[in-house]
Amino acid sequence: MLRELSLPAILDARSTQFVLRSATSDDLDALMELLADDPVSAGRGDVAASDDQPAYLEALEHIIGDASNDLLVATDHAGRLVGTFQLTRIPGMARRGATRLQVEAVRVRSDARSSGIGSAMMQWVTDVAAPTLGSALVQLTSDAARRDAHRFYERLGFHASHVGFKYRVPSEASRAE
Amino acid sequence: MLRELSLPAILDARSTQFVLRSATSDDLDALMELLADDPVSAGRGDVAASDDQPAYLEALEHIIGDASNDLLVATDHAGRLVGTFQLTRIPGMARRGATRLQVEAVRVRSDARSSGIGSAMMQWVTDVAAPTLGSALVQLTSDAARRDAHRFYERLGFHASHVGFKYRVPSEASRAE
Numbered sequence: 288m289l290r291e292l293s294l295p296a297i298l299d300a301r302s303t304q305f306v307l308r309s310a311t312s313d314d315l316d317a318l319m320e321l322l323a324d325d326p327v328s329a330g331r332g333d334v335a336a337s338d339d340q341p342a343y344l345e346a347l348e349h350i351i352g353d354a355s356n357d358l359l360v361a362t363d364h365a366g367r368l369v370g371t372f373q374l375t376r377i378p379g380m381a382r383r384g385a386t387r388l389q390v391e392a393v394r395v396r397s398d399a400r401s402s403g404i405g406s407a408m409m410q411w412v413t414d415v416a417a418p419t420l421g422s423a424l425v426q427l428t429s430d431a432a433r434r435d436a437h438r439f440y441e442r443l444g445f446h447a448s449h450v451g452f453k454y455r456v457p458s459e460a461s462r463a464e
Numbered sequence: 465m466l467r468e469l470s471l472p473a474i475l476d477a478r479s480t481q482f483v484l485r486s487a488t489s490d491d492l493d494a495l496m497e498l499l500a501d502d503p504v505s506a507g508r509g510d511v512a513a514s515d516d517q518p519a520y521l522e523a524l525e526h527i528i529g530d531a532s533n534d535l536l537v538a539t540d541h542a543g544r545l546v547g548t549f550q551l552t553r554i555p556g557m558a559r560r561g562a563t564r565l566q567v568e569a570v571r572v573r574s575d576a577r578s579s580g581i582g583s584a585m586m587q588w589v590t591d592v593a594a595p596t597l598g599s600a601l602v603q604l605t606s607d608a609a610r611r612d613a614h615r616f617y618e619r620l621g622f623h624a625s626h627v628g629f630k631y632r633v634p635s636e637a638s639r640a641e
Contacts, residue, residue, distance in 0.1 A: 318557060322558060328558060331558070332560050333558060339560050339561070342560050342561040343560065346555055346556060346561030346562075346563075347561075349555035349563075350556070350557070353532070353555060355530070356555060373556060375552070375554050377552050378523055378526035378533060379527070379550060379568055379569060380495060380520060380523050380524060380569055381499060381508070381510060381568070381569045382508050382509060382510065383509050383516050383519050383520065384520045384524075386523075389554075391554070392558045413633065417631075417633045418633060422633060423632070423633050424630055424631065424632060425630070425631040425633060426605070426628065426629065426630050426631070427629050428603070428628045428629070429627050429629065430625060430626055431624075431625055431626060431627055437627055437629075444631055445631045446629065446630055447608075447629055448607060448628065448629075449605035449606060449607055449628025449629070449630065450605065450607075450608055450614055450624050450626070450628060451603065451605045451626025451628040452603065452605070452606065452617045452618075452623065452624055452625075452626070453603050453622065453623055453625050454590050454601065454602040454620070455601060456590065458600075
């Protein structure tokens with residue numbers, strides 16, 4: 288948990304308001320469904336399978352228990368979880384010792400995507416969370432297939448200045464083969 | 465410091481060996497020069513100015529003191545610092561609760577770039593550090609201008625699957641204007 292952040296917070300979206308708060312283990316099922324409600328994630332194995340629940344719970348507890356990480360969730364007036372993202376504060380040497388704020392795993396429920404909740408979450412990151420946490424830079428990567436997301440981030444003032452590389456570490460089982 | 469890593473380690477490069485170890489505050493001047501010895505970094509203000517020394521020292525102490533981060537340095541047989549990179553372990557929900565290992569600020573001294581030290585450092589990350597730290601994914605971003613670096617990472621098995629976005633947070637001075 289990033290204790291400096293003042294949460295819960297109210298997010299003003301286009302026509303309504305959302306509540307932004309830190310996730311708890313009570314949010315686990317809704318978070319798993321939100322991850323699965325996305326074709327790119329589902330293609331990587333995030334399909335809300337009940338067998339995977341212990342692994343997700345362990346990850347959630349890890350994030351919540353870490354002083355440099357937090358998992359945020361946005362809920363609507365009915366208490367439905369409609370958005371989520373993870374923040375990681377990373378100290379660094381480059382750019383004259385700048386601290387970075389990294390955003391991972393941004394997801395919005397498919398039936399809430401025209402509500403303005405995505406913009407409201409990311410503007411809260413750039414305008415509230417980053418200055419509060421002393422971060423000079425906010426960074427994220429987005430799968431090359433997510434063209435709509437790229438236009439969305441550019442509209443918010445992000446620059447597509449970098450190429451994001453991923454290396455999948457072979458599992459112990461496949462390394463032993 | 466990532467205490468699980470077994471350091472110092474010997475890195476076998478093409479024709480010679482290097483020692484890989486955690487950075488200490490004694491490395492500060494050499495690290496500042498390594499950051500400045502790169503046109504992309506220099507263009508972002510990393511010019512080894514003595515006025516910036518306190519900010520770099522604070523950043524270095526922050527990284528070293530954090531249990532999810534470490535700054536690594538590679539030295540040659542003469543004890544010269546020829547390479548550096550930062551590691552950050554990031555817990556996550558996506559990809560079934562996978563922990564990621566992020567690499568930032570990879571730099572090799574310009575006069576050591578044909579030695580194989582860059583490959584040896586990155587292979588140590590993917591083959592030794594990532595499995596030791598329980599990371600299923602290694603990730604990094606590289607400035608779009610660094611075409612040679614992109615080929616280098618692809619040769620090592622990284623996939624350029626993502627677009628890296630950066631948002632520069634306005635300084636308090638410029639926000640007050």
